[in-house]
Amino acid sequence: MRVIVCTKETPDTAAAVDVVEGKATWGDAPLVINPWDEYTVQEGINLKEQGASTVTVLALGGEDTREAIKHALAMGCDDAALIADEAFAQVDSLTVAKGLAGGVRQFDDVGLVITGKMTTDANGGALPVQLGRLLGWPTVTYVAKIQSFDVDGKSITVERLVEGGRQIVTAPLPAVISVVKEINEPGYPSFMGIRKAARAQYPTWSAADLGLDADLSAKVDWTNLEKPPVKAGDAEIISAGSVQEAAEQLADKLMEEKVI
């Protein structure tokens, strides 16, 4: 049974992001695998101990995306596929989901698709459920732990984080899950892994290869991008004589702000 892990490239989270001519820029900061997807990839690899035969990394994006794929292969994925097409250059999450669903359908032995909780650039978070619904597979989001992954019985039991607690649910396979940070400790790519990843050959699919001739235009567009308004000046530093005086002063100011 194959497990597919989905990832994409995002600018390094420590990068100073700016807007130039309406487009986001991050200077010469590197693009990295979406940080949430290190958990995605690691969880796929961990499932090999529970009977997954092959872990495939699937990504949709431009040439840059090959770096994220390389990272995932170096971490231990077995193979990869890239969906790259001009048709996906400026699209929304639903269209990306259509592309990824087309990619997943290229394989006939898929038991599970794993995605991250969200991407650190678009901050969407709806992709996993969109992908699951398009495939017609049960979807369970915000998974913090896979309790059991039963390849023969074709079912999965997971703990998911929800507002107010942890929900434990069972779903038949094939299914789609999104995972949160708590689920594992991502490993570092090994030296051997990096060498293997550098040589890896994998298919690159266009929309037409996936039979996606239908309407792939985005339903929503980013029409503007700006820096958030900056707070004027630095903090007002409370520097009264004693600790108690400072605390009293700050408490008064916060009462005046009417936030308590």
Next chain:
Amino acid sequence: MILVWIENSGGQALSVSWETIGVARSLAGDAPVAAAVFGPDAAAIGEQAIARGADQAFVCDHETFTAYRVDPHASLLAELAQAHEVTTVMAGATTRGTDVLGALSVDLDAGLITDAVEASTEGDSLVAKRPVFSGKLVATVTSPAAPHLLTIRGRAFPQPEPDESRSGEVTAVDPALSEDEIPVKETGFEAASGEISLADAAIIVSGGRGVGGPEGFEPIRELAAVLGGAVGASRATVDAGWIPYEHQVGQTGKVVSPDLYIAAGISGAVQHQAGMRTSKVIVAINKDPDAPIFKLAHYGIVGDLFDYVPALSEAFKKRLT
């Protein structure tokens, strides 16, 4: 019609759902706003939604909604959206709200704008602003044609007060899916400890590596308790195992937007800021006057948190009792 999915948590609506009704009202113009309430006590919550500004409510108190699963919600919303001339479906940008409208976007083949902090209409278009790149930028997102799907960030919009004199029709509807048609089954639920959850908290007191160890969170917890707030934490403390992940604020934790955020012993790394920068008032307590958190904070104290946090608890105890 604008349809608002009310998030029903065990017979109670989340406050973000009332905020969503407020936004729907402002977007609807002359069109009606309808609340969609599924699950326990749906009819009573439907009445409350009308008091908060909805014109009518569709309610379904069926056992398939008792344990949350995305499918029954999305399928019934899709039916309602198709049966009534719905231009926009809205929900709070919670984990469930994102799930439900995400699934609905497939059924309606409609664009989804998540996590909006501003929203307006321009002709037939829906235009919203939302933070992207972990709050470093703000995108204006336009959905040119109905149906529009929109989730709104909690605490970003005012909550309409209930007006008990309002009245409207509460219509019971049948579920779209039977239990047999829902593949996901709940087999257990562990409620979080009695502590106030970060997502709903109006006040958050957070500790960072400066607390020095698990017991260092004690003064933080005490101040949070005095203020009736929740306890937050930086990733450094979660990674060190001093406090569970549920408390982590930031890019790989929770994104919060309380009225008051007190950061004690937190340097203010960009990834931490990503989770709290939209808080209304930010207070920083840190030994290091050059800590980046002071650039973001409104009020700061340069000093030892083990002196100032307990002193603040005392100062507030006097004022609040």
